[in-house]
Amino acid sequence: MSDYIEKAINILKENDFRITTPRKLVIKLLDKSKEALSAYEIKDKLDSQGKDVDIVSIYRIIDCLEKNKLVHRVLSNSKVMKCQIGHEDECHKHQEYHCHHLLICQKCGTIEEIHCAGIAPVIKKVEHESSFKIKTHNLEFYGVCKSCL
């Protein structure tokens, strides 16, 4: 069993969520996917495996995984992908949502997640120039991954 699946199941258990068949199916699917998926894309992929899960359940499972910080939501298209970066990471503790930056390949859709390191000076600069008190942020990069170059 992959690290992600194991971690996801443990976190759900710890937080008193039940380990159900539909939840396991969605977790397994997200674990295999290199791209972010929409609710309907998840449904279609499960369907084609002969695993029928209602679309409403998929929405609720995504909510559940998001609450448990087990998925990222890509803002530019509202799809979700597994979050592999550990829950011990600073951003998980202090931010309202995962601020791990996303690198999105415009050709194949592959997404890589990276830590927030390096953004701190930008935040300081922006706070200084704007008189906003910044609490959190969202940063998505779009480009071409090494396999597509």
Next chain:
Amino acid sequence: MSDYIEKAINILKENDFRITTPRKLVIKLLDKSKEALSAYEIKDKLDSQGKDVDIVSIYRIIDCLEKNKLVHRVLSNSKVMKCQIGHEDECHKHQEYHCHHLLICQKCGTIEEIHCAGIAPVIKKVEHESSFKIKTHNLEFYGVCKSCL
């Protein structure tokens, strides 16, 4: 007439778009708003002014303004706001979409737009560590503006 309205009208004319009553109403409304607005929010605000514009037209007007880089789209909620930063700005020329960073107040919704300055070192770092070739990015900050502090 405000700078924004004047600029918007000029740019539409330059690009062979017509200056119609509904378009002027939306431009004026966006000019006055400190928050980003959804299509239906625009419709409701115009309605309450006694100006009836069909929701379909509002969608099409937003598209038109977006193509002309006269509005930003806030990714986190898909609303639009006027783009005040000049068309001579680097980002307008080279990026696929406006990369002006947005500062969004979590209390009152006010949005401030700022230049991309300061992000370049982060992009270099990310490219170096990831072997992605970065083309563009989107960065939204969430916090509290000075009036709400």
Next chain:
DNA sequence: TTCACTGCAAACCTTTTGCAATTCT
């Protein structure tokens, strides 16, 4: 056994499409 979770039906909200009528230039 109990309560969380799922599935189904239906509602709801947002966005898009096609076409005829309108109105800018």
Next chain:
DNA sequence: AGAATTGCAAAAGGTTTGCAGTGAA
């Protein structure tokens, strides 16, 4: 006049809600 734009009707998507039945702990 001619072409772009609007308004209307309708469809298409995406997401949410309520409730009864199911299944994990």
